[in-house]
Amino acid sequence: MIQLPDSFSYIRGRETLARAQVLKRSWPFMLDLCVAAIGLACFYGVVVIAKYWFGHSEPEIVISQSPRALPLYAFYSVVRIGLAYLLSLVFAVGYGYLAAYNKRLEALMIAGLDILQSIPVLSFLPGVMLAMVALFPTRQIGVEMGAILLIFTGQVWNMAFSFYSSIKSIPRELSEAANIYRFSRLQRLVQLELPYAAIGLVWNSMVSVAGGWFFLMACEMFVLGPRDFRLPGLGSYLQTAAGTGNGVAIAWGLLAMVSIIVATDQFIWRPIIAWSDKFKFEQVESKARIKSPLLHLVQNSTALRSLGRLTTAPLSETLYRRYAQERQQRLAQSSSGSTSRPGSPWLRVLISVLAVVVVSYAAFHALGLLREVRFAQFKEILKGALATFLRVNVSLLLAAAWTIPAGVAIGFHPRLARIAQPIAQIAASVPATALFPVILLALIRVGGGLGIGSIALMMLGTQWYILFNVIAGAMAIPSDLREVATLFRFTTVQRWKTVILPGIFPFLITGMVTASGGAWNASIIAEYFRLKNQTLQTVGLGAQISAATDSGQFQILLLATMVMALMVVTINRLVWRPLYRLAGTRYKLEG
Amino acid sequence: MQTTIIRAERVEKYYAQPSENRIQVISPTDLSIVPGEIVALLGPSGSGKSTLLRMLTGLSAPSAGQVYWHEQPIASADVNVSIVFQSFALFPWLTVFENVEAPLKARGMEPAERRKRTIKILDTVGLDGFQAAYPKELSGGMRQRVGFARALVVEPEVLFMDEPFSALDVLTAENLRSELLELWQKKTIPTQAIFLVTHNIEEAVLLADRIIVLGRNPGHVRTDFKVALQHPRDRKATAFTQLVDYIYKVLTQPDAQPPELPQTPTGKRVRDQRQMHYQMLPHARPGGIAGLLELVLDHHGKDDIYRLADDLAFEIDDLLPIVDAAQLLGFLTVTEGDAAITATGAEYANSEILRQKQLFRTAAVTNVLLLRQIVRAIEAKSDRTVPEEFFHDMLDEQFSEEETLRQLETAINWGRYAELFDFDASRRRFIQSAKLQQEIDAHSNAEVDA
Numbered sequence A: 001m002i003q004l005p006d007s008f009s010y011i012r013g014r015e016t017l018a019r020a021q022v023l024k025r026s027w028p029f030m031l032d033l034c035v036a037a038i039g040l041a042c043f044y045g046v047v048v049i050a051k052y053w054f055g056h057s058e059p060e061i062v063i064s065q066s067p068r069a070l071p072l073y074a075f076y077s078v079v080r081i082g083l084a085y086l087l088s089l090v091f092a093v094g095y096g097y098l099a100a101y102n103k104r105l106e107a108l109m110i111a112g113l114d115i116l117q118s119i120p121v122l123s124f125l126p127g128v129m130l131a132m133v134a135l136f137p138t139r140q141i142g143v144e145m146g147a148i149l150l151i152f153t154g155q156v157w158n159m160a161f162s163f164y165s166s167i168k169s170i171p172r173e174l175s176e177a178a179n180i181y182r183f184s185r186l187q188r189l190v191q192l193e194l195p196y197a198a199i200g201l202v203w204n205s206m207v208s209v210a211g212g213w214f215f216l217m218a219c220e221m222f223v224l225g226p227r228d229f230r231l232p233g234l235g236s237y238l239q240t241a242a243g244t245g246n247g248v249a250i251a252w253g254l255l256a257m258v259s260i261i262v263a264t265d266q267f268i269w270r271p272i273i274a275w276s277d278k279f280k281f282e283q284v285e286s287k288a289r290i291k292s293p294l295l296h297l298v299q300n301s302t303a304l305r306s307l308g309r310l311t312t313a314p315l316s317e318t319l320y321r322r323y324a325q326e327r328q329q330r331l332a333q334s335s336s337g338s339t340s341r342p343g344s345p346w347l348r349v350l351i352s353v354l355a356v357v358v359v360s361y362a363a364f365h366a367l368g369l370l371r372e373v374r375f376a377q378f379k380e381i382l383k384g385a386l387a388t389f390l391r392v393n394v395s396l397l398l399a400a401a402w403t404i405p406a407g408v409a410i411g412f413h414p415r416l417a418r419i420a421q422p423i424a425q426i427a428a429s430v431p432a433t434a435l436f437p438v439i440l441l442a443l444i445r446v447g448g449g450l451g452i453g454s455i456a457l458m459m460l461g462t463q464w465y466i467l468f469n470v471i472a473g474a475m476a477i478p479s480d481l482r483e484v485a486t487l488f489r490f491t492t493v494q495r496w497k498t499v500i501l502p503g504i505f506p507f508l509i510t511g512m513v514t515a516s517g518g519a520w521n522a523s524i525i526a527e528y529f530r531l532k533n534q535t536l537q538t539v540g541l542g543a544q545i546s547a548a549t550d551s552g553q554f555q556i557l558l559l560a561t562m563v564m565a566l567m568v569v570t571i572n573r574l575v576w577r578p579l580y581r582l583a584g585t586r587y588k589l590e591g
Numbered sequence B: 001m002q003t004t005i006i007r008a009e010r011v012e013k014y015y016a017q018p019s020e021n022r023i024q025v026i027s028p029t030d031l032s033i034v035p036g037e038i039v040a041l042l043g044p045s046g047s048g049k050s051t052l053l054r055m056l057t058g059l060s061a062p063s064a065g066q067v068y069w070h071e072q073p074i075a076s077a078d079v080n081v082s083i084v085f086q087s088f089a090l091f092p093w094l095t096v097f098e099n100v101e102a103p104l105k106a107r108g109m110e111p112a113e114r115r116k117r118t119i120k121i122l123d124t125v126g127l128d129g130f131q132a133a134y135p136k137e138l139s140g141g142m143r144q145r146v147g148f149a150r151a152l153v154v155e156p157e158v159l160f161m162d163e164p165f166s167a168l169d170v171l172t173a174e175n176l177r178s179e180l181l182e183l184w185q186k187k188t189i190p191t192q193a194i195f196l197v198t199h200n201i202e203e204a205v206l207l208a209d210r211i212i213v214l215g216r217n218p219g220h221v222r223t224d225f226k227v228a229l230q231h232p233r234d235r236k237a238t239a240f241t242q243l244v245d246y247i248y249k250v251l252t253q254p255d256a257q258p259p260e261l262p263q264t265p266t267g268k269r270v271r272d273q274r275q276m277h278y279q280m281l282p283h284a285r286p287g288g289i290a291g292l293l294e295l296v297l298d299h300h301g302k303d304d305i306y307r308l309a310d311d312l313a314f315e316i317d318d319l320l321p322i323v324d325a326a327q328l329l330g331f332l333t334v335t336e337g338d339a340a341i342t343a344t345g346a347e348y349a350n351s352e353i354l355r356q357k358q359l360f361r362t363a364a365v366t367n368v369l370l371l372r373q374i375v376r377a378i379e380a381k382s383d384r385t386v387p388e389e390f391f392h393d394m395l396d397e398q399f400s401e402e403e404t405l406r407q408l409e410t411a412i413n414w415g416r417y418a419e420l421f422d423f424d425a426s427r428r429r430f431i432q433s434a435k436l437q438q439e440i441d442a443h444s445n446a447e448v449d450a
């Protein structure tokens, strides 16, 4: 829709116009070339992965510390994240869809989401790994699958919830339009539900993938009793390098990490965000948009377009026709009076009974495991729970103490924001688990124990949530409110009490909720760490979970995990949710 | 006799409440749509117009009764209807072309045929050249044209419209209305009947061959009559304005009142607790009521509501709640579509703010059961506060959840203005107003002194 002014085209002579034509014609060819190159690269990637998965039968993987091995390691890690993400996406859409449309399962599935989101995923690590190693023919594939499954469980729930709540909030008239115009389930999904949910899914995907890196770094190399599972990747590279105190290798590893994150942002998220702009459910066109050359390439490639014309278009035509015919048949049937229902009620009853039996059998045995826990151990767990509770809250307070002033300063000063925000974003996107070994090394050098060190480690991963939310909150405070404060010469204390703190309150709470969940999860790694063949640990629930994992004491692992999940859920219900509600009613700044 | 296309037989609609009550939104109603007619359904907002429309299209099943499509139960019939929505209900991520094409795709039509039909209908409604545009690039009027194109592309037998022009500005709406009428009269579109839901009286009289007026609580047909005016209709013609005036009268006639209750010697009414029913509080602001009363005074204390609406450039939906509220408070009487100010009404309009509040307070406590109950409940409690929930539960037995919330909001609004009580929004509790508290304290101090 860009229209050049008349004078512009007048100045440009005919010859330049002709040259422009050539460029115009040759562009799609260039685009196709790029697409082809990307396609080839993908193919090569698949070959490499396959070779590694099926070729490595030797049990002991040695992690090289040479920087030259890094590209391949980074590639392996990226593939793991990518696979886990795709799995999560498909599962999340399925789960959300089922929860939204199945009235009987809805309440159960949503309660399930709530709990699954609060369970510390890392405590599943040992169980999942062992099961996968047992399931798959070669051990390497088992560990690989275990890692992917674990990342999956870490990133799927918020996406599922996002999709579910998007479906639930589809405007009534839009949904009625789809009904009155006889959309089939497929057409509804493609033209209404997925587009409507797209933006929420994209943002949650970004959060999920960042979380995925956190878990991947932790599970690429871990010890279970006498067994030592390792996967070639960035996480194991960093851990090995830290273990041997190889500073150069650590620097290279961190550099690789940061470049991957910057590249993901530039080449994946930016194009996707730019593309998802068209799914914004707004009535006016927004001015500021994110642009992406890569998106331009994909959208304007003739090769991709004709590929679509040859594959998806005929397929969707057939499907749509089939659905339309089915509907006609159904109507003919129901009007002629025959009411044959597919799927007998008996089958459904049988499946439900079977599900109940299996679940209760497993639950019963798990509880049986708990009988082996001695009272002294139980007391230890409670003591650990208290210690970790204190540690989590101290880390939250410390994080809030520096992020609130910093965030408000950044939010109020656009010039500062322009410099500080990108830096903070990059710093935040480096998974804390990748830095753990490095920081621990430094801590040991200066002689600090893990008791304090673990607080630092928890903060490392969680402070960013608070910072970004505070920045957003400070930016959202209307400037006239701030001007009033200046006009009436409020003292600094008064300004903070009447304008700033109430203004950022809802955002602060959002940040703290996320940070609190993250800190609990991080405690599992932060309170117990193996470095240079020695184990550092401190009193805490996380340490007990990790220690039980190391020694294979599954009853303690189970109990500790349950205690932790219970604590997280309880704190959410008793503290965060009421605060959230308060934020939504009293401290809402309506524009 | 003509063959009816859609026939509703004693349809009713209930909505379940969270508190397990059921609220009746539509009481048993018969209605039929025959070929060759534009039917307009008029009624105040919340009277159940949209609910009725959705039952007639088969989108929502009636709680009781049956809807027939060519004498076949609608749930199992091959219904061919379209709806034009107030909010347009376009898919923002699809282009104009894709939006209009989508219903044809759903019917499994071949791509070539689909394309042909889509282009033709876009041409008909004046959208050629906009195929590749996204809805958000268009103005409101153009968007509703897309809504019409999407509705007409499937060649519906009955075209339903739920306040299609409400979201548009006056001129755009006028333009679209006349274009639609032209398509219909020249039979450019094969549509057999049009069913239009509106709260704009002039729009109904301008377009419809038949007008149905809906009353509320629960929704029921007040009148149903044919309009014999020739097209094109002239808004200034006497026959036209008379019809508009008549509909205003129907809409403003107070619903039948229960018979007067016996009076006790003191002159206070005795109330049977079981018969106590909350009036529906009209959602008007005290400021609006004062404004209306001043206007009526300017019109020498009495005038046609129709003319008042015209003077204010108000639609009936904006004006009716204010008239109702003034009537409820005894500031205004309405007979035959004429509003006349009462003595208290005149005093209210002429007073300064403190006196106004006083008058409002007296009128509110005398006439509004809910406000009276809130004040009593606060007085009865030792801590002088009552949770909102308490009244919510009582109103809930009579109103839908949405309406209950609105009733409470209005009551809070009126009560705060009249300084009958205050409301603590964070704790959701009614509390004694500071002013009342002062008066009581002063009073008891005086007693102690004496």
Ligand SMILES: Nc1ncnc2c1ncn2[C@@H]1O[C@H](COP(=O)(O)OP(=O)(O)O)[C@@H](O)[C@H]1O
Binding pocket: B015, B016, B025, B043, B044, B045, B046, B047, B048, B049, B050, B051, B052, B400, B401, B402, B403
């Ligand atoms: N899904 C629903 N659940 C509960 N109450 C509803 C629902 N839909 C409508 N209502 C209630 O039914 C009444 C009539 O609504 P509606 O048909 O939308 O009125 P109108 O279109 O005339 O404004 C309103 O009081 C509304 O609160």
Ligand SMILES: [Mg+2]
Binding pocket: B049, B050, B051, B162
């Ligand atoms: Mg409506």
